Amino acid sequence: MEGINVDRLTKLFDKISQVIFKIKLYPYQLRFAKRILESVFNDEGAEIISLFARQSGKSETVACVTLFLLIAYPKFFKRPIRIGIFAPKFEQANITFERIKLRFNNLVKKCPKYDVSRFK
DSSP states (O other), X not given: OTXXXXXXXXXXXXXXXXXXXXXXXXHXXXXXXXXXXXXXXXXXXXXXXXXXXXXXXXXXXXHHHHHHHHHHHXXXXXXXXXXXXXXXXXXXXXXXXXXXXXXXXXHHHHOGGGOOGGGO
């Protein structure tokens, strides 16, 4: 899609992360998030490797970006997005998945229109 300003998109992501997800990301996490957003919105399909120390917020960043993409991507492209969370061990992927669920619960509290429990 032409015309998506990734810098503006990253600023929007940062604001949503703070206000709705209740997470203040560090500048190095925002650079990582921006690269993911750039790859997705420019349809690059890049494999992005993050080389950060342990406990530096990789899973938190991926969780926030994932939830942001689940909301923003359909708005821009008028179609859903499918996202997989993969890791060498199930426990590692589950950490990220649990963080996505936590952020989603914060989203539903702030924006009830995203509450999908009514579809059960």
